[in-house]
Amino acid sequence: MSKKLKTESTLYYFYSTGCGFCKKVDPIVEKLNKAGKDILLLDLNEPDNKGLKKELEKEYDTSCGTPFLVDASNGNSICGWKDEKTIKKWADGIDIPKPPKPKSPAPPLPKDFDNKKQINKFTKQYNKWKNENNHIPNLQTSEQIIERIKQQLKTQKNQQQSLDGRVTSIEQKLDRLMNHLGVK
Secondary structure, eight states, X not given: OOOOOOOOXXXXXXXXXXXXXXXXXXXXXXXXXXXXXXXXXXXXXXXXXXXHHHHHHHHTTOOOOSSEEEETTTOOEEESOOOHHHHHHHHTTOOOOOOXXXXXXXXXXXXXXXXXXXXXXHXXXXXXXXXXXXXXXXXXXXXXXXXXHHHHHHHHXXXXXXXXXXXXXXXXXXHHHHHHHTOO
């Protein structure tokens, strides 16, 4: 009676503590492992795991943060969060196509979002870029991008004003305390 030797898994899941998308992948990998897959969990806080990840990225000409799932035997990989169905396909050895890449970098954002000339220039350049990259699904419109950035800038301004108000209040309290203590 011959015994089959168990070979070491080539399915690697690189994760990092604090990675929000890893927290979504963790239960999927756990479920697949309970179902009989042999996916090795490799914490990137470990220097050896970090080195292995770099070797695999170099060997398969890829670059990824976390989560990163890779079959070390052939380079079939998933970079970033994917749904359970896609991760199961990967674990079953089905090739996961890489997401499409843009043909060129997107145009720079306007420096002044209140300047109509800069907005119009960006919109024209972005629309041209978007048409050249119509192979990429779900690209936002220039209007959506501009509105999102304006909203972020408004939030930052409000946070800064709130912080400025707190600093002024603290300065006033310190001045009163110093006057009360007779410190000049």
